[in-house]
Amino acid sequence: GESVGLHLPTLSVQEGDNSIINCAYSNSASDYFIWYKQESGKGPQFIIDIRSNMDKRQGQRVTVLLNKTVKHLSLQIAATQPGDSAVYFCAEINLLPRSSASKIIFGSGTRLSIRP
């Protein structure tokens, strides 16, 4: 499949360890944040979202942490598996629901590599 973002930062993690992928966002007024996973040659896959008034949200084997003070978002993956190998994107959402100006802004992505 195609490589997306050939010059992405790479995080290498031992299989079975926890992974922490970080993202800095730009707009302190963003309303929601989303994490996506994209495997080679495939479309993105929604992982989890978090509203701006929350600090933490948990899903299946994943936890997203939001630190609004430093405009930082992280995705923690527990017990990393080979199938977790992918590029991970964060995105921030700026909502203006009474107009058509609401936007989704993506980060550049981090490649997660799993060592056996």
Next chain:
Amino acid sequence: DSGVTQTPKHLITATGQRVTLRCSPRSGDLSVYWYQQSLDQGLQFLIQYYNGEERAKGNILERFSAQQFPDLHSELNLSSLELGDSALYFCASSPYPGLAGVRNSYEQYFGPGTRLTVT
């Protein structure tokens, strides 16, 4: 398999031409999003439709347009194509209003994409 289909899978065309990309959402999903992914600009949100109406517009060029039909499938029209329009174009569907509302989920299901090459 996300349940979202996109056609064609690949498209090669010349500069100045016009193409139409098609997206069929998952059964029952009312929202359709379009995205562009290129190596130099990454993922970019283009536009969202909810139940036939345009609800959010992102970095979509004036040469591009989209619509969502009564059966909820969507088409993205790209005209006066330039070399820089070469990219992967993804659509995604969702049962939620997303950018069309507040306090809801942004869970989306992406299609496999259409790879557009402009020569």
